[in-house]
Amino acid sequence: MMKVLRRIKSLPVYECDSKNCNDTEITLEEFDSQPIYFKSVIRPMLAIGHEGELIIWLKNIGILQHSQRCNNVINNTECQGVMNWMPAKIIDQYQWRCKNCPKKRNIREHSVFQDVRCRFKDIIRILAGWCKGTDVEMLTKLLCIKKQAVNAVYNVAASVAHKYIETNLHRWKLGGPGFVVLIESYPEGFKEFNSQEYFQNHNIIPMLCIAEIKEIPTRFWLQVLDRYNPNIQEQVHNTNTIALHIIQEIVLPGSILVANLDSKICSFDVLQSLKHLYPVIVSKNGLKRHDHLNILLDNFETIWSPALHVCNEAQYYSNAHIQNFITNFLWRQKFENESFENLLHQMCYNFI
Numbered sequence: 001m002m003k004v005l006r007r008i009k010s011l012p013v014y015e016c017d018s019k020n021c022n023d024t025e026i027t028l029e030e031f032d033s034q035p036i037y038f039k040s041v042i043r044p045m046l047a048i049g050h051e052g053e054l055i056i057w058l059k060n061i062g063i064l065q066h067s068q069r070c071n072n073v074i075n076n077t078e079c080q081g082v083m084n085w086m087p088a089k090i091i092d093q094y095q096w097r098c099k100n101c102p103k104k105r106n107i108r109e110h111s112v113f114q115d116v117r118c119r120f121k122d123i124i125r126i127l128a129g130w131c132k133g134t135d136v137e138m139l140t141k142l143l144c145i146k147k148q149a150v151n152a153v154y155n156v157a158a159s160v161a162h163k164y165i166e167t168n169l170h171r172w173k174l175g176g177p178g179f180v181v182l183i184e185s186y187p188e189g190f191k192e193f194n195s196q197e198y199f200q201n202h203n204i205i206p207m208l209c210i211a212e213i214k215e216i217p218t219r220f221w222l223q224v225l226d227r228y229n230p231n232i233q234e235q236v237h238n239t240n241t242i243a244l245h246i247i248q249e250i251v252l253p254g255s256i257l258v259a260n261l262d263s264k265i266c267s268f269d270v271l272q273s274l275k276h277l278y279p280v281i282v283s284k285n286g287l288k289r290h291d292h293l294n295i296l297l298d299n300f301e302t303i304w305s306p307a308l309h310v311c312n313e314a315q316y317y318s319n320a321h322i323q324n325f326i327t328n329f330l331w332r333q334k335f336e337n338e339s340f341e342n343l344l345h346q347m348c349y350n351f352i
């Protein structure tokens with residue numbers, strides 16, 4: 001117990017003794033100044049001696065449980081006693097204590113942070129980092145904590161975001177009657193404007209890339225596909241079946257689809273089976289014949305550049321984490337500067 005307390009004391013807010021922490025690109029103070037919501041609502045609660053306020057706030061907004069019943073089993077019967085929220089000399093500063101028996105419960109129980117071990121102060125900053133697309137290594141150094149801790153909170157953030165996206169897919173749909181939607185598969189569709197280094201690795205994870213030509217910035221949908229051998233017909237066929245299914249889920253009917261003529265996945269020919277939903281399907285070459293669309297031809301590289309960057313970056317992630325990385329991109333694309341508050345909001349509805 002004493003050891004834990006000493007650790008809290010020896011970690012002041014804006015400085016850290018570890019020499020690893022001095023070579024970050026930004027200071028903690030700079031990190032805490034964005035987004036505005038974090039700066040105005042969260043930062044005051046991160047000052048020395050205020051961590052308790054942060055924890056109470058997390059309870060009040062519903063990220064931590066509001067109330068708790070005792071689950072102590074006495075003589076084969078669950079106690080079920082009302083529990084009191086009490087200050088405690090532990091890292092969480094509070095715990096639930098039963099009115100009827102000596103049982104105590106952790107305040108993280110039944111919250112999204114049930115399996116996360118680091119301090120709430122760090123958790124909240126890691127969440128803000130996730131919402132800003134901050135690199136795990138950078139955050140590890142900045143907060144002077146274990147990479148494992150950052151990854152654990154990043155996984156929580158990604159799973160909450162993923163669940164929200166899945167159940168609110170309409171908010172991510174692209175296109176609509178008369179709007180142009182580009183369909184490409186990574187890596188094959190990007191050979192002409194991607195550097196060679198990404199194509200020598202046979203373990204590349206393919207992705208379906210969809211771009212909506214409507215507003216600036218361009219909105220995308222990216223989704224990981226299973227690896228397939230381009231020479232095995234059956235594998236190509238299966239991947240196409242999955243990709244076509246994704247397109248129908250994401251792209252609104254009546255959109256004008258633009259596809260490649262010669263790609264294995266989602267080629268112009270393959271897309272013809274969706275003609276009942278998308279009556280106008282154009283090949284890239286075919287764009288030349290459309291006066292109002294041929295301007296796209298000169299802009300493909302610029303349009304795709306943000307998505308291509310994400311696909312390339314994603315290749316550095318393990319299979320288990322690649323989807324989390326894509327989810328992060330989709331979340332930030334949707335909520336932009338309000339990614340953080342929207343994520344917190346969803347966490348209130350995500351008790352296990």
Ligand SMILES: [Zn+2]
Binds near residue numbers: 071079080081099100
């Ligand atoms: Zn009890």
